[in-house]
Amino acid sequence: MSPLLEIRDLSVAFRTRERDVTVVRNVSMEIQPGQTVAVVGESGSGKSTTAAAVNRLLPDNGRITGGQVLFEGRDLTTASRREMTAIRGAGIGLVPQDPMSNLNPLMRVGDQIAEALQVHGVATGRAARARVLELLDMVGIPDPDRRIGQYPHEFSGGMRQRALIAMGLACRPRLLIADEPTSALDVTVQRRILDQLAALTAEMGTAVFLITHDLALAAERADVVAVMYQGEIVETGPAAAILADPAHEYTKRLLGAVPSLSSVRVSAPPAPAPDLVVVDGLRKVFPIRGTAEEFTAVDGVSFAIPRGRTVSIVGESGSGKSTTANLLLGLDTPTAGGIRFDGTDLTALGRKELFAFRRRVQPVFQNPYASLDPRYTVEKSIAEPLRVHGVGTAAERRKAAADLLEKVSLPASLAGRLPHELSGGQRQRVAIARALALSPELVVLDEAVSALDVLVQAQILELLAELQRELGLSYLFISHDLAVVRMISHAVHVMRDGRIVESGTAEEIFDHPSDDYTRELLAAIPGRSQ
Incomplete structure (x- = not known):
């Protein structure tokens, strides 16, 4: 053959x-x-x-x-x-790596999938719409009749990736x-x-x-x-x-280096510590474009993040994990409930106080392609938070950027490169270095290691654990990789449909899950028997 x-x-x-x-x-x-x-x-x-x-x-x-x-x-x-x-x-169909830069933000998702069908003469009009609905359902996007008319920004990161998979399969x-x-x-x-x-x-x-x-x-x-x-x-x-x-x-x-549910823990043993963050009854409701309906993304979520500890949230794409992170970062406003950081209610902060708060809390987002300015060199991207907050001289900021590159296992030779000259994993490491620049108290890591190969992933997890031990850092770690979550977490919360359905230590959640949904997540891990 x-x-x-x-x-x-x-x-x-x-x-x-x-x-x-x-x-x-x-x-x-x-x-x-x-x-x-x-x-x-x-x-x-x-x-x-x-x-x-x-x-x-x-x-x-x-x-x-x-x-x-x-x-x-x-x-x-x-x-x-x-x-x-x-x-x-x-x-030859293609499912590209990055769902953010490969979907047109100005076109409805359904139209983008239909365009592939029309260009290759597979289907037009009603037939194309029917095929798009079939594809959306096939790749696990709920309520395809509503989602077909939405824009990429109305999809979670995982749902955008599923839309790309639908496009890749559209013409068989x-x-x-x-x-x-x-x-x-x-x-x-x-x-x-x-x-x-x-x-x-x-x-x-x-x-x-x-x-x-x-x-x-x-x-x-x-x-x-x-x-x-x-x-x-x-x-x-x-x-x-x-x-x-x-x-x-x-x-x-x-x-x-492949993480598994039996991998050695990298996080320090848990010990009593005061709470840095307390989330109480958090709720976030979004209006649905073009209708009088609303979508509840986060529904009555409560948890705490002790100082120097790692708290993880796991769950399906669209479960509310990233929305919870955005609320904690002050990037969105809760519909109800409260978030207290070091005893202060975030919803009561003025503009000046919010600026000071953001120096103490830094994010590492899921997508390394969209989170770096394409016009900035690696060095400038890492030093940017220091410049914005008036930290150090230009020479001191350059030195800090070089030190941070070393911390995240990147060569100094990359300092002058632009993001498009880096691999996806290298870009994510730059994003992590930038988040560490201001020596924050809390780092919110939203799928921060999902784009990394296992060798670098292991290095980053060890680095995060080392920084936590040295600096007393707290982490909110959001991930769908359960083996990684088990390695780094002190406490784990499982989210589904905007709610926390199970909470416990890493050992409790992974060794003795009580909720059917948690057991379903664990059963779906590739190579689980290994």
């Missing part, structure tokens, strides 16, 4: 201010019809660049410098722009390139999406080119795993064989 996709000695280089940098070097691999091949590796290893080269969607400063990409025997490296437009969507492509397709999704929706991808593979012979840093997911879902390191494939073979008996030292390191 001829391969659906054959990559032969592919090399890709990026043009930088100083020189051309080769980021993919002589990569060769095959994907058969109906096969799922996963490429795993750390951030910056070249896996997403390889996928972008296949679809000829490299950034302006990127170019293919050698090799071939054969799709159904046709070399895409020499295809015209018009030919590539015809192939994308219908022949023969090959689907899925670049970290479930990194923003909770485990229950992740399982539903991946089950659907598997069903498509069986039904239509659709092949899946899966880019992921989640080795457990790769082990569970892929037929073949290719491990990339520094732009090269260092090991490839059947998923079970690679993960059961890795030959390359880098693969062994990756496997050793």
Whole structure:
């Protein structure tokens, strides 16, 4: 059988201010019809660049410098722009990594999915609407009749990612390139999406080119795993064989860093401590655009964050986790209930007091693409909070930025780069460094490690634990990755539909869950049996 996709000695280089940098070097691999091949590796290893080269969607400063990409025997490296437009969507579908920058904020989500159907002549008018509703339901977006007319900002991060998955599957492509397709999704929706991808593979012979840093997911879902390191494939073979008996030292390191529910805790042992934050009966209601109806995102939530402790909130996308975080950060106003920070009611703060409060509380948001100014260098982004709050001289701020880069395991050479010159994981580490610049008392981490490969994730979790021990930092840690939550948390609250359905220590929640929903979340973890 001829391969659906054959990559032969592919090399890709990026043009930088100083020189051309080769980021993919002589990569060769095959994907058969109906096969799922996963490429795993750390951030910056070249896996997403390889996928972008296949679809000829490299950034302006990127170019293919050698090799071939054969799709159904046709070399895409020499295809015209018009030919590539015809192939994308219908022949090769794409689920990109970032739901924020890949959805048009000015178009309704349903219209964006329908556009893919119309461009490739699959469906128009009522037929297109019916197909869009089917796709929204398939990827787990509730109430598709209402959601079809909403804009991206009215979707949670995970729901935006599901919309991108619907777009990638809309034209039933023969090959689907899925670049970290479930990194923003909770485990229950992740399982539903991946089950659907598997069903498509069986039904239509659709092949899946899966880019992921989640080795457990790769082990569970892929037929073949290719491990990339520094732009090269260092090991490839059947998923079970690679993960059961890795030959390359880098693969062994990756496997050793994968978090599981039996991983060693990095957080300090809990001890009595006064509460820094007290949330009492918090409620947030949003009006639904174009109707007289309202949506309750947070409904009567109460919890506390002791000084020097990590409190985590877990739950599905759309459960109210991020809304709770935004209320705590003072980025939104509660409809009812209260938040006290160090004894002060946040709702009573004036403009000057709120500015001072934000120096003591810093966020790390879910999306590293949208949270960094594309015009700012890495150094300027990290030093910006210091400048805004009048801390230090320009030279002192530069020195602080360099120290923070080192803390988050980034080389000093990145200081002068712009965000588009960084990988997704590198951008997230810059965001973490920026949050630490003002030495805050509370850091709100909203899916802060979901974009990171397991090696860097382990480093960041260790760093967060070390900073907590040294500085007495408190964390509100919001995540859908339950294994990570268990490693770092002192207390865990499980949210569903805007309410906390179960609370306890990490051990209580993960070893003896009492709520059916918590048990469902735990059961859906990829590689749970490991």
